[in-house]
Amino acid sequence: MSLAYLVPLFPLLGFLINGLFRNSLSKSMIGIIGSGVVLASFIISVILFFDVKNNGGAVTQYFNFINVDSFKIPFAFQIDALSSLFLLIITGVGFLIHVYSTSYMHEEPAGHFGRYFSYLNLFVFSMLLLVMGANYVIMFIGWEGVGLCSYLLIGFWFKNDNYNYAAKKAFVMNRIGDLGFLLAVFWILSKLGTANYADVFAQTAKLSATDITGITLLLFVGAMGKSAQIPLYTWLPDAMAGPTPVSALIHAATMVTAGIYMIARSHALYSLSDISQNVVAIVGLATALLAASIALYQNDIKKILAYSTVSQLGFMFLALGVGAYTTGVFHVMTHAFFKALLFLGAGSVIHAMSGEQDITKMGGLRKKLPVTYWTFLFGVLAISGFPFTSGFISKDEILLAVYSYNKVYFWIAAFTAVLTAIYMFRLLMLVFFGGFRGTQEQEHHLHESPPAMTIPLVILGILSLIGGFVQLPASFGGHDYLNEFLGSGMANVPAITNENAAAAIKEYYLLGGTVIGLIIIFAATKKFFAVDKFDSEYTGFKKVLANKWYVDELYDAVIVKPLNSIAGFLKNIFEKSGIDGIVNGVGRFVQYSSRQLRLIQSGQVGSYILFMVLSVVMLFWVFWNQEIIVQFLQKIF
Amino acid sequence: MGITEILFWGLSGLAIFAAIMVVISKNPVHSVLWLIVVFFAISGHYILLNAQFLAIVNLIVYAGAIMVLFLFVIMLMNPNAGAEPQKNMWMKFAGVVTGGLLLIVMISTVRSAVDLENKTALLNTGNIGLIQNLGKVLFNEYAVPFEVSSVLFLSAMVGAVVIGKKE
Amino acid sequence: MLIQYYIALASALFCIGVVGVLTRSNAIIVFMCIELMLNAVNLLLVAFSKMHFALAQTANAATTAGTDAQLFVFFIMVVAAAEVSVGLAIIVMMYRNVHSADINFLNRLKN
Numbered sequence: 001m002s003l004a005y006l007v008p009l010f011p012l013l014g015f016l017i018n019g020l021f022r023n024s025l026s027k028s029m030i031g032i033i034g035s036g037v038v039l040a041s042f043i044i045s046v047i048l049f050f051d052v053k054n055n056g057g058a059v060t061q062y063f064n065f066i067n068v069d070s071f072k073i074p075f076a077f078q079i080d081a082l083s084s085l086f087l088l089i090i091t092g093v094g095f096l097i098h099v100y101s102t103s104y105m106h107e108e109p110a111g112h113f114g115r116y117f118s119y120l121n122l123f124v125f126s127m128l129l130l131v132m133g134a135n136y137v138i139m140f141i142g143w144e145g146v147g148l149c150s151y152l153l154i155g156f157w158f159k160n161d162n163y164n165y166a167a168k169k170a171f172v173m174n175r176i177g178d179l180g181f182l183l184a185v186f187w188i189l190s191k192l193g194t195a196n197y198a199d200v201f202a203q204t205a206k207l208s209a210t211d212i213t214g215i216t217l218l219l220f221v222g223a224m225g226k227s228a229q230i231p232l233y234t235w236l237p238d239a240m241a242g243p244t245p246v247s248a249l250i251h252a253a254t255m256v257t258a259g260i261y262m263i264a265r266s267h268a269l270y271s272l273s274d275i276s277q278n279v280v281a282i283v284g285l286a287t288a289l290l291a292a293s294i295a296l297y298q299n300d301i302k303k304i305l306a307y308s309t310v311s312q313l314g315f316m317f318l319a320l321g322v323g324a325y326t327t328g329v330f331h332v333m334t335h336a337f338f339k340a341l342l343f344l345g346a347g348s349v350i351h352a353m354s355g356e357q358d359i360t361k362m363g364g365l366r367k368k369l370p371v372t373y374w375t376f377l378f379g380v381l382a383i384s385g386f387p388f389t390s391g392f393i394s395k396d397e398i399l400l401a402v403y404s405y406n407k408v409y410f411w412i413a414a415f416t417a418v419l420t421a422i423y424m425f426r427l428l429m430l431v432f433f434g435g436f437r438g439t440q441e442q443e444h445h446l447h448e449s450p451p452a453m454t455i456p457l458v459i460l461g462i463l464s465l466i467g468g469f470v471q472l473p474a475s476f477g478g479h480d481y482l483n484e485f486l487g488s489g490m491a492n493v494p495a496i497t498n499e500n501a502a503a504a505i506k507e508y509y510l511l512g513g514t515v516i517g518l519i520i521i522f523a524a525t526k527k528f529f530a531v532d533k534f535d536s537e538y539t540g541f542k543k544v545l546a547n548k549w550y551v552d553e554l555y556d557a558v559i560v561k562p563l564n565s566i567a568g569f570l571k572n573i574f575e576k577s578g579i580d581g582i583v584n585g586v587g588r589f590v591q592y593s594s595r596q597l598r599l600i601q602s603g604q605v606g607s608y609i610l611f612m613v614l615s616v617v618m619l620f621w622v623f624w625n626q627e628i629i630v631q632f633l634q635k636i637f
Numbered sequence: 638m639g640i641t642e643i644l645f646w647g648l649s650g651l652a653i654f655a656a657i658m659v660v661i662s663k664n665p666v667h668s669v670l671w672l673i674v675v676f677f678a679i680s681g682h683y684i685l686l687n688a689q690f691l692a693i694v695n696l697i698v699y700a701g702a703i704m705v706l707f708l709f710v711i712m713l714m715n716p717n718a719g720a721e722p723q724k725n726m727w728m729k730f731a732g733v734v735t736g737g738l739l740l741i742v743m744i745s746t747v748r749s750a751v752d753l754e755n756k757t758a759l760l761n762t763g764n765i766g767l768i769q770n771l772g773k774v775l776f777n778e779y780a781v782p783f784e785v786s787s788v789l790f791l792s793a794m795v796g797a798v799v800i801g802k803k804e
Numbered sequence: 805m806l807i808q809y810y811i812a813l814a815s816a817l818f819c820i821g822v823v824g825v826l827t828r829s830n831a832i833i834v835f836m837c838i839e840l841m842l843n844a845v846n847l848l849l850v851a852f853s854k855m856h857f858a859l860a861q862t863a864n865a866a867t868t869a870g871t872d873a874q875l876f877v878f879f880i881m882v883v884a885a886a887e888v889s890v891g892l893a894i895i896v897m898m899y900r901n902v903h904s905a906d907i908n909f910l911n912r913l914k915n
Binding site: 641642645649652653656657659660665668669672675676679682683686687688690691694695698699702703706707710711713714728729731732733735736737739740743744747748753755756757758759760763765766770771774775779782786789790792793794796797798800801803 | 811813824833835836837840846853859869883885
């Protein structure tokens with residue numbers, strides 16, 4: 001437990017070294033430092049994990065971050081089941097992605113290479129701070145830190161204006177969410193005077209129902225921004241402007257799950273508010289469905305994965321909303337495996353295709369990129385819920401939890417899961433099957449990625465396949481190890497268990513349904529999308545989906561345009577005639593009055609004498625009434 | 638009311654009337670004449686105050702020498718000075734109001750001054766104003782300023798000549 | 805005679821002089837008004853001198869208090885005479901240049 005501070009310290013050191021010496025260190029050195037510090041963190045995280053498993057969690061306080069009278073915000077780390085699991089995900093997946101990046105970003109000049117790794121290390125540091133903090137304020141520091149790194153990395157290729165816009169969009173949308181988070185923290189502080197998790201959850205009785213609903217909804221606003229839920233999800237697909245490993249690490253595996261972590265961490269509050277839970281569930285469900293439907297007709301490989309991420313995040317929120325906190329966190333873990341895998345696989349494909357991201361221009365890559373193909377296939381199977389892959393187990397658990405909560409939600413979620421399988425198989429078919437649709441030059445250049453990229457793929461592929469076994473339902477001979485582990489650190493968690501007989505029957509239904517569904521989907525997508533020529537013109541409803549339900553345009557019309565016109569009004573009318581009017585008016589008044597006053601200086605001796613005499617009169621008067629005047633002045637001042 | 642009081646009020650009225658006439662006369666020559674009347678009235682006051690030396694000097698220097706000088710200058714210039722350009726009406730009004738204000742302030746100050754209550758100026762008697770007494774003090778204590786004033790006269794004379802000389 | 809009467813009289817004469825200076829534009833009349841003001845002050849000085857003398861006399865019959873003021877008046881007359889000679893010379897000068905005794909022409913300060 002005493003090692004906890006080392007976990008974020010290593011990436012911080014890596015950030016400082018890589019950031020400060022990026023121009024003098026060689027690329028291989030930067031890569032070794034950047035990956036090495038994360039590996040060190042991972043090793044310590046493993047030690048911490050087993051420590052927690054054996055001895056339970058603990059809070060370690062280092063110093064007081066804010067210390068005002070009786071109001072104290074300690075700088076403390078809380079290592080318990082939840083945070084130790086997140087530590088493993090962040091540092092483990094993070095390490096693999098760092099290794100992958102050393103190869104993927106190798107074309108960059110040394111200075112930018114160092115900058116990239118320093119940002120990545122800073123991100124890992126912030127994310128660790130977010131997860132390890134023992135109160136909402138420390139979490140907020142990490143929360144802002146990851147937002148900053150996300151911004152920096154989306155706009156990593158800052159010479160492209162579109163990427164900068166995407167970065168700004170992500171930043172602004174995150175700010176909206178952060179405001180909600182911040183307000184929630186203020187609310188907690190004003191009511192309880194402390195932000196420590198332990199103290200807050202111990203004093204929930206002091207909060208009224210309104211307080212709890214308000215706080216949890218505001219926290220959820222923060223989660224919406226960070227985890228890309230309706231209505232703040234549009235930044236995530238645009239965030240694909242960043243390098244692909246960044247998309248894998250930040251925008252799939254870790255940062256976007258911060259919202260889930262936060263709600264899981266605050267489960268003691270959410271459990272007390274039915275309204276908030278319902279809101280979370282509905283928003284999650286709606287986001288899952290909307291994003292999945294959009295993903296059906298996207299042609300950019302990373303965009304599809306981005307919408308898929310949004311959709312999967314929706315699933316996680318759905319799980320949290322129905323009270324299955326441990327299941328939501330479990331899905332975070334499995335999702336981190338297979339989505340990181342898919343992104344890295346996509347990166348490998350993009351790498352092989354010399355930067356091409358349009359899947360209509362790919363095809364038939366199965367032969368040329370065998371390792372990428374097989375690992376990508378594992379990822380697709382996992383996310384589609386192929387039996388006994390990690391995705392199957394976690395998603396089944398979510399569906400079962402939803403089923404016992406609300407049947408309508410269940411059918412929508414199940415439909416969304418089918419959509420997930422469809423768009424993932426469409427992606428798989430378009431990229432790896434059929435004939436090659438790109439240019440001759442690209443075809444000539446096709447090659448399998450170097451080992452630094454394929455090894456992380458293989459590791460993640462294996463994890464995607466078997467990562468779910470920690471939670472294998474008893475019906476299939478497993479045991480809820482993870483639920484038990486997480487449940488040990490979570491008080492008040494409703495018992496969501498799939499161990500009873502009724503659940504077991506549903507498991508078999510789901511298993512059968514999934515197998516049949518996947519076979520049909522496989523056959524159908526192979527027929528439609530494993531083709532030599534692909535027409536990417538969409539019409540009718542497909543066009544609506546391909547254009548993402550026109551949500552960006554809607555936001556543009558409803559929020560951006562009115563804001564612009566208000567800003568234009570303020571700038572052109574209010575600023576010009578109002579503010580400038582006042583400012584210039586003062587100037588004009590001074591000018592006018594001085595022009596009038598100047599006339600007093602007529603050069604006429606007569607008028608000078610007149611003023612002189614008047615002044616003398618005044619002086620006489622003042623002198624004679626000095627006592628009254630002094631009293632008057634004393635009264636004023 | 639004794640003869641001194643009557644004289645005092647009479648001379649005061651005369652002085653103020655003549656002074657007003659100095660200001661409002663159109664013709665500068667009339668102004669000069671009215672000013673001479675003022676000086677005579679003031680000399681009368683001096684005599685009332687038993688300051689015979691100053692009364693006589695006032696008559697000789699002011700009414701005699703200086704006013705004659707004024708008359709000369711006026712006649713040298715343009716006897717038809719009636720064509721004085723009208724000053725701005727507002728300017729005139731403001732001047733009168735300002736002067737009136739000054740008077741009011743002074744009078745009110747005097748009226749309310751505690752120091753001046755029941756203090757009188759000695760009339761008719763008191764011989765300090767006689768030439769015999771003044772002469773003693775002038776040539777004993779004020780000998781040097783007296784001599785310096787002669788230098789002042791000399792320089793004023795030189796200055797007047799230099800200024801009045803034609804180029 | 806009460807000293808306040810003298811002060812009021814002198815003030816009245818002085819203010820008439822001031823009004824004359826402010827309202828008239830003929831340089832000679834302005835100059836005469838200045839002389840009027842000087843005389844008002846002279847009158848006041850003499851009145852005060854006799855007031856002091858009266859006060860001092862009650863304590864000491866052989867006093868000469870007040871002579872100073874009358875000598876001041878004498879010096880003022882001396883200075884006034886000198887001033888008039890120079891001032892009139894200036895007015896003549898001015899008349900010779902602008903062919904008018906109007907002080908409104910004397911607005912060179914404006915530029």
